[in-house]
Amino acid sequence: MSPTGGRRPATHGVFAIEDQELLLPDPIALDTSFVVEALLSTQPLHAVCDAFLTRIGDSGVTVVTSDLLAVELAETAFAIALKERWGGRWRGHRTDGRARRPATRLLNDTISRYETLLLSIDHFPVPLADTASVARDFMTSYGIASYDAIHAASAIAADAEAIVTLDTGFALLPASVLTLYTDRSRLASCRKSDRTEAREMCSVLIRS
Protein backbone atom coordinates (compact mmCIF):
# COMPACT_ATOMS: atom_id res chain seq x y z
CA MET A 1 0.00 0.00 0.00
CA SER A 2 1.50 3.37 -0.97
CA PRO A 3 1.74 6.14 1.61
CA THR A 4 -0.92 8.81 1.34
CA GLY A 5 -0.02 11.36 -1.32
CA GLY A 6 3.10 9.40 -2.25
CA ARG A 7 3.99 7.63 -5.43
CA ARG A 8 3.12 3.96 -5.71
CA PRO A 9 6.36 1.96 -5.81
CA ALA A 10 7.20 0.13 -9.05
CA THR A 11 5.68 -3.33 -8.86
CA HIS A 12 7.79 -5.01 -11.58
CA GLY A 13 4.90 -7.42 -12.06
CA VAL A 14 5.14 -8.77 -8.51
CA PHE A 15 2.20 -8.53 -6.10
CA ALA A 16 1.48 -9.57 -2.53
CA ILE A 17 -1.16 -12.23 -1.94
CA GLU A 18 -1.93 -10.60 1.42
CA ASP A 19 -3.30 -7.57 -0.46
CA GLN A 20 -7.08 -7.82 -0.33
CA GLU A 21 -7.34 -5.43 -3.30
CA LEU A 22 -5.39 -7.77 -5.54
CA LEU A 23 -7.45 -9.03 -8.46
CA LEU A 24 -7.51 -12.70 -9.34
CA PRO A 25 -6.86 -13.33 -13.02
CA ASP A 26 -8.72 -16.27 -14.54
CA PRO A 27 -7.05 -18.70 -14.88
CA ILE A 28 -4.29 -18.45 -12.27
CA ALA A 29 -1.38 -20.88 -11.94
CA LEU A 30 -0.19 -22.48 -8.71
CA ASP A 31 3.40 -23.41 -7.96
CA THR A 32 4.39 -26.26 -5.62
CA SER A 33 5.86 -23.87 -3.05
CA PHE A 34 2.43 -22.27 -2.53
CA VAL A 35 0.56 -25.59 -2.36
CA VAL A 36 3.05 -27.06 0.17
CA GLU A 37 2.54 -24.04 2.39
CA ALA A 38 -1.25 -24.22 2.07
CA LEU A 39 -1.47 -27.95 2.82
CA LEU A 40 0.93 -28.15 5.77
CA SER A 41 -0.44 -26.31 8.76
CA THR A 42 2.97 -26.22 10.46
CA GLN A 43 4.54 -24.10 7.70
CA PRO A 44 5.21 -20.45 8.58
CA LEU A 45 3.05 -19.02 5.76
CA HIS A 46 0.26 -21.55 6.06
CA ALA A 47 -2.36 -19.03 7.20
CA VAL A 48 -1.52 -16.60 4.37
CA CYS A 49 -1.59 -19.29 1.69
CA ASP A 50 -4.71 -20.96 3.11
CA ALA A 51 -6.52 -17.61 3.06
CA PHE A 52 -5.47 -16.95 -0.54
CA LEU A 53 -6.57 -20.43 -1.58
CA THR A 54 -9.95 -19.76 0.02
CA ARG A 55 -10.15 -16.55 -2.02
CA ILE A 56 -9.45 -18.55 -5.16
CA GLY A 57 -12.14 -21.08 -4.25
CA ASP A 58 -14.68 -18.38 -3.44
CA SER A 59 -14.00 -16.44 -6.63
CA GLY A 60 -14.55 -19.43 -8.89
CA VAL A 61 -11.45 -18.81 -11.00
CA THR A 62 -9.78 -21.78 -12.67
CA VAL A 63 -6.36 -22.89 -11.45
CA VAL A 64 -3.53 -24.21 -13.59
CA THR A 65 -1.09 -26.80 -12.32
CA SER A 66 1.73 -28.76 -13.88
CA ASP A 67 1.74 -32.54 -13.59
CA LEU A 68 5.08 -31.96 -11.90
CA LEU A 69 3.32 -30.52 -8.84
CA ALA A 70 1.99 -33.87 -7.58
CA VAL A 71 5.42 -35.43 -8.04
CA GLU A 72 7.05 -32.62 -6.05
CA LEU A 73 4.43 -33.03 -3.32
CA ALA A 74 5.25 -36.74 -3.11
CA GLU A 75 8.94 -35.89 -2.89
CA THR A 76 8.16 -33.39 -0.12
CA ALA A 77 6.32 -36.02 1.92
CA PHE A 78 9.16 -38.49 1.47
CA ALA A 79 11.75 -35.89 2.48
CA ILE A 80 9.71 -34.88 5.55
CA ALA A 81 9.62 -38.48 6.80
CA LEU A 82 13.38 -38.82 6.31
CA LYS A 83 14.09 -35.46 7.95
CA GLU A 84 11.88 -36.28 10.93
CA ARG A 85 13.87 -39.46 11.50
CA TRP A 86 17.38 -38.35 10.56
CA GLY A 87 17.44 -34.58 10.99
CA GLY A 88 20.06 -32.76 8.95
CA ARG A 89 21.55 -36.06 7.71
CA TRP A 90 18.30 -37.09 5.97
CA ARG A 91 19.75 -36.97 2.46
CA GLY A 92 22.08 -39.86 3.15
CA HIS A 93 19.21 -42.13 4.25
CA ARG A 94 16.93 -42.23 1.23
CA THR A 95 17.01 -46.00 1.11
CA ASP A 96 16.25 -46.44 4.82
CA GLY A 97 13.36 -48.91 4.91
CA ARG A 98 12.25 -47.77 8.41
CA ALA A 99 11.43 -44.31 7.08
CA ARG A 100 9.49 -45.64 4.13
CA ARG A 101 6.37 -46.65 6.03
CA PRO A 102 5.79 -43.23 7.61
CA ALA A 103 6.81 -41.67 4.30
CA THR A 104 4.13 -43.67 2.50
CA ARG A 105 1.47 -42.67 5.04
CA LEU A 106 2.38 -39.00 4.80
CA LEU A 107 2.63 -39.17 1.02
CA ASN A 108 -0.84 -40.70 0.74
CA ASP A 109 -2.31 -38.12 3.11
CA THR A 110 -0.66 -35.22 1.26
CA ILE A 111 -1.74 -36.39 -2.18
CA SER A 112 -5.26 -37.08 -0.93
CA ARG A 113 -5.49 -33.53 0.39
CA TYR A 114 -4.17 -32.17 -2.91
CA GLU A 115 -6.81 -34.13 -4.79
CA THR A 116 -9.51 -32.80 -2.46
CA LEU A 117 -8.24 -29.28 -3.14
CA LEU A 118 -8.52 -29.86 -6.89
CA LEU A 119 -12.03 -31.29 -6.56
CA SER A 120 -13.18 -27.95 -5.19
CA ILE A 121 -11.73 -25.75 -7.97
CA ASP A 122 -12.06 -25.80 -11.77
CA HIS A 123 -8.66 -26.77 -12.99
CA PHE A 124 -6.27 -27.26 -15.93
CA PRO A 125 -3.76 -30.04 -15.19
CA VAL A 126 -1.05 -29.42 -17.79
CA PRO A 127 0.96 -32.48 -18.89
CA LEU A 128 4.75 -32.16 -19.14
CA ALA A 129 4.61 -33.00 -22.83
CA ASP A 130 2.68 -29.78 -23.50
CA THR A 131 5.32 -27.61 -21.83
CA ALA A 132 8.73 -29.08 -22.66
CA SER A 133 9.59 -26.83 -25.58
CA VAL A 134 8.60 -23.56 -23.89
CA ALA A 135 10.33 -24.64 -20.66
CA ARG A 136 13.54 -25.16 -22.63
CA ASP A 137 13.15 -21.71 -24.18
CA PHE A 138 12.70 -20.14 -20.74
CA MET A 139 15.83 -21.88 -19.45
CA THR A 140 17.99 -20.72 -22.34
CA SER A 141 16.50 -17.22 -22.61
CA TYR A 142 16.32 -16.27 -18.92
CA GLY A 143 18.44 -18.77 -16.98
CA ILE A 144 15.44 -19.98 -14.98
CA ALA A 145 15.87 -23.43 -13.38
CA SER A 146 14.28 -26.41 -15.11
CA TYR A 147 11.54 -27.16 -12.55
CA ASP A 148 10.54 -23.51 -12.32
CA ALA A 149 10.56 -23.35 -16.12
CA ILE A 150 8.08 -26.22 -16.32
CA HIS A 151 5.66 -24.55 -13.89
CA ALA A 152 5.98 -21.25 -15.75
CA ALA A 153 5.46 -22.94 -19.11
CA SER A 154 2.36 -24.69 -17.72
CA ALA A 155 0.95 -21.32 -16.70
CA ILE A 156 1.56 -19.94 -20.20
CA ALA A 157 0.14 -23.08 -21.84
CA ALA A 158 -3.21 -22.49 -20.12
CA ASP A 159 -3.01 -18.72 -20.72
CA ALA A 160 -2.65 -17.82 -17.03
CA GLU A 161 -1.43 -14.25 -16.51
CA ALA A 162 -0.03 -14.95 -13.04
CA ILE A 163 1.51 -17.70 -10.98
CA VAL A 164 1.19 -17.93 -7.20
CA THR A 165 4.59 -18.86 -5.80
CA LEU A 166 6.87 -18.43 -2.81
CA ASP A 167 9.90 -19.13 -4.99
CA THR A 168 11.91 -16.05 -5.95
CA GLY A 169 13.50 -17.96 -8.85
CA PHE A 170 10.45 -17.11 -11.00
CA ALA A 171 11.51 -13.45 -10.91
CA LEU A 172 14.08 -14.28 -13.57
CA LEU A 173 11.19 -14.20 -16.05
CA PRO A 174 10.24 -10.77 -17.42
CA ALA A 175 6.94 -9.32 -16.25
CA SER A 176 5.72 -9.37 -19.86
CA VAL A 177 5.83 -13.15 -19.70
CA LEU A 178 4.37 -13.87 -16.26
CA THR A 179 3.11 -11.88 -13.27
CA LEU A 180 4.13 -13.17 -9.84
CA TYR A 181 1.83 -13.38 -6.85
CA THR A 182 3.90 -14.01 -3.76
CA ASP A 183 3.92 -13.24 -0.07
CA ARG A 184 4.81 -9.80 1.21
CA SER A 185 8.24 -10.79 2.55
CA ARG A 186 9.39 -11.79 -0.94
CA LEU A 187 8.21 -8.69 -2.81
CA ALA A 188 11.50 -6.83 -2.52
CA SER A 189 13.73 -9.71 -3.61
CA CYS A 190 11.45 -10.54 -6.56
CA ARG A 191 11.31 -6.90 -7.63
CA LYS A 192 15.10 -6.59 -7.58
CA SER A 193 15.20 -8.69 -10.73
CA ASP A 194 14.99 -6.86 -14.02
CA ARG A 195 11.25 -7.29 -14.60
CA THR A 196 11.14 -4.09 -16.60
CA GLU A 197 7.89 -4.49 -18.49
CA ALA A 198 5.68 -4.70 -15.44
CA ARG A 199 4.23 -1.23 -15.42
CA GLU A 200 1.45 -1.85 -17.88
CA MET A 201 0.28 -4.94 -15.99
CA CYS A 202 0.19 -3.01 -12.72
CA SER A 203 -2.65 -0.86 -13.92
CA VAL A 204 -4.58 -3.92 -15.05
CA LEU A 205 -4.15 -6.01 -11.95
CA ILE A 206 -4.49 -3.53 -9.13
CA ARG A 207 -7.70 -1.64 -8.52
CA SER A 208 -7.01 2.03 -8.35
Add this chain to the structure above:
Amino acid sequence: MAAAGSRLPMTTEGRATITNAMTKAQTNERPKPLSPERLAELRVPAVYRTPEERRAALKRATEGLRVKVRVTRDMYRPR
Protein backbone atom coordinates in the same frame (compact mmCIF):
# COMPACT_ATOMS: atom_id res chain seq x y z
CA MET B 1 4.71 -37.09 -45.81
CA ALA B 2 6.49 -34.04 -47.17
CA ALA B 3 9.45 -34.59 -49.49
CA ALA B 4 12.91 -34.22 -47.99
CA GLY B 5 13.94 -30.57 -47.82
CA SER B 6 10.44 -29.27 -48.46
CA ARG B 7 8.29 -27.42 -45.95
CA LEU B 8 5.18 -28.93 -44.48
CA PRO B 9 2.04 -27.22 -45.78
CA MET B 10 1.31 -24.29 -43.46
CA THR B 11 -2.40 -24.78 -43.22
CA THR B 12 -4.05 -23.91 -39.93
CA GLU B 13 -4.16 -27.58 -39.10
CA GLY B 14 -0.55 -28.13 -40.14
CA ARG B 15 0.69 -25.18 -38.13
CA ALA B 16 -1.15 -26.38 -35.05
CA THR B 17 0.44 -29.79 -35.44
CA ILE B 18 3.93 -28.46 -35.86
CA THR B 19 3.96 -25.96 -33.04
CA ASN B 20 1.27 -27.37 -30.78
CA ALA B 21 0.17 -23.76 -30.54
CA MET B 22 3.15 -22.87 -28.33
CA THR B 23 5.82 -20.75 -29.95
CA LYS B 24 8.20 -18.09 -28.78
CA ALA B 25 9.01 -15.66 -31.51
CA GLN B 26 11.47 -13.39 -29.76
CA THR B 27 12.95 -12.56 -26.41
CA ASN B 28 10.56 -11.23 -23.75
CA GLU B 29 7.54 -12.07 -25.85
CA ARG B 30 4.97 -14.20 -24.09
CA PRO B 31 4.68 -17.58 -25.83
CA LYS B 32 1.29 -18.53 -27.21
CA PRO B 33 -0.99 -20.73 -25.12
CA LEU B 34 -2.26 -24.12 -26.17
CA SER B 35 -5.12 -24.17 -28.65
CA PRO B 36 -8.66 -23.72 -27.28
CA GLU B 37 -9.42 -27.28 -28.35
CA ARG B 38 -6.50 -28.65 -26.34
CA LEU B 39 -7.41 -26.53 -23.33
CA ALA B 40 -10.97 -27.78 -23.52
CA GLU B 41 -9.60 -31.34 -23.40
CA LEU B 42 -7.49 -30.55 -20.34
CA ARG B 43 -10.13 -28.71 -18.34
CA VAL B 44 -11.43 -30.54 -15.25
CA PRO B 45 -14.51 -28.95 -13.67
CA ALA B 46 -14.79 -28.88 -9.89
CA VAL B 47 -16.80 -31.69 -8.35
CA TYR B 48 -17.94 -29.48 -5.49
CA ARG B 49 -20.05 -26.74 -7.03
CA THR B 50 -21.61 -24.67 -4.28
CA PRO B 51 -19.53 -22.15 -2.29
CA GLU B 52 -20.31 -24.04 0.93
CA GLU B 53 -19.15 -27.36 -0.53
CA ARG B 54 -16.01 -25.74 -1.92
CA ARG B 55 -15.13 -24.11 1.37
CA ALA B 56 -15.68 -27.33 3.29
CA ALA B 57 -13.49 -29.28 0.85
CA LEU B 58 -10.73 -26.69 0.97
CA LYS B 59 -10.89 -26.77 4.75
CA ARG B 60 -10.51 -30.56 4.72
CA ALA B 61 -7.54 -30.20 2.41
CA THR B 62 -5.69 -27.55 4.35
CA GLU B 63 -6.46 -28.20 8.02
CA GLY B 64 -4.67 -30.49 10.41
CA LEU B 65 -1.67 -31.80 8.46
CA ARG B 66 1.13 -31.21 10.94
CA VAL B 67 4.75 -32.30 10.62
CA LYS B 68 7.73 -31.98 12.96
CA VAL B 69 10.09 -30.30 10.52
CA ARG B 70 10.01 -27.16 8.45
CA VAL B 71 9.74 -27.83 4.74
CA THR B 72 12.23 -25.95 2.62
CA ARG B 73 12.45 -25.64 -1.15
CA ASP B 74 15.45 -27.97 -1.39
CA MET B 75 13.26 -30.83 -0.09
CA TYR B 76 11.29 -31.00 -3.34
CA ARG B 77 13.21 -29.05 -5.96
CA PRO B 78 16.92 -28.78 -6.79
CA ARG B 79 18.18 -25.24 -7.41
